[in-house]
Every structure is written in structure tokens, then in C-alpha cells.
Amino acid sequence: GNSVTQMEGPVTLSEEAFLTINCTYTATGYPSLFWYVQYPGEGLQLLLKATKADDKGSNKGFEATYRKETTSFHLEKGSVQVSDSAVYFCALRASGGSYIPTFGRGTSLIVHP
């Protein structure tokens, strides 16, 4: 079946540090890939997505590139802020068939001033 594996957190960084959160997936065909973010006390919201190999999703300074050869979709940001502290979820939607997404377990990011 489909699965998403994220690095375990928490990831703790100082403000302006470089961020990478690893995400790898298992799925047949060409799934769509997503990063969702959950700020404290809120539901999840879409951060970025990519729908085909080599696509780069970007939003709010975050980027992730769909790498079919390594089945990865790592999230990066060049300079994090305290306001980026949140839980980040990687997810996929398999191509064809079910529209139900598969989520990773989430990675907590804590950014200190």
C-alpha cells in the first residue's frame, strides 16, 4: 500500500537557520505530493504541493521538489522564523483510484529567537 515516512521531531533551530525536513514515500505510479502545516491550536492547511516528477512547490519561502528517482519530497527553507514553529505533515494522493490522501506522522519544528 501507500505510505509516507517523515523524519521524527522535534526539530529545534535558531532563527535564520536553514531547515530541511525529510519525506520519502511509497506509492505506485505518479502520486501528487503535499506539505501541510499545522500551527498551534489550528487545523492543517496546505503549504505547497507538486503533481509530477521534478515539479517544485513553493510558498512562504518554503520549497520542496518532487524527486521520482529517490521517491522523496523534502521540505526546505533558507531562513526560518519563530513564526514557522508548527507541525509539518507530508502527504500523498495516489494516482488513479482513491482520492483519499496518505499522511506522514508529522514533524514538529521549534524555532528559537
Add this chain to the structure above:
Amino acid sequence: DVKVTQSSRYLVKRTGEKVFLECVQDMDHENMFWYRQDPGLGLRLIYFSYDVKMKEKGDIPEGYSVSREKKERFSLILESASTNQTSMYLCASQGSTDTQYFGPGTRLTVL
């Protein structure tokens, strides 16, 4: 913007009570979902619905039921609440795109 609202942000119930969690979306989406979120376990799908009066079990449906009488409203029902159902409950809706839109969540405590 899509808006998904949930009836309560916090709820405290007693063991054995019947609990209703309501979710409403305003974008005419066909698909709606109920998840629970627990530390270390991420999101787990309880039930989903792809049309009015249609429902499908997710990964952990035991102890829960759902109702979708109108397109915009999807209710999660705990027939007899138990302490192991203490959790954060998230509702989501999804239209023709792949993106899910989430409500703010209901933190349910069962004493």
C-alpha cells in the same frame, strides 16, 4: 476561501455519553472526512463521505458512526464515549482538486 467550521473547539464528556461532533463546509465539496490526531500517531482516518447519505469506513471506525444528511454538513457520533476516545478530532473537506481543507479541530476529553 474555503471555510470549514467545527461545532466546538473544546468538549468534555463523561464515559458512556453520546457525543456529536459537527462539521460544516461552505464550498459545495463532495468529499468530507473525519480524522483523529494523537501524539506520535499523526492523523488517522475514521470515516469519510463522498456524497450525501454515502459513507465509507476509514482505518479506525470502531466506536464511531457518521451522518451526512446535507452536502455541507458531516457529523461524527460517538455512541458511547470511552476514555480512549479522548483526542483531537479534525474534519476536512475536499473538492475536485487534491487539496484537503481542515477545520480548526475539536479537542475532546472523556472523563
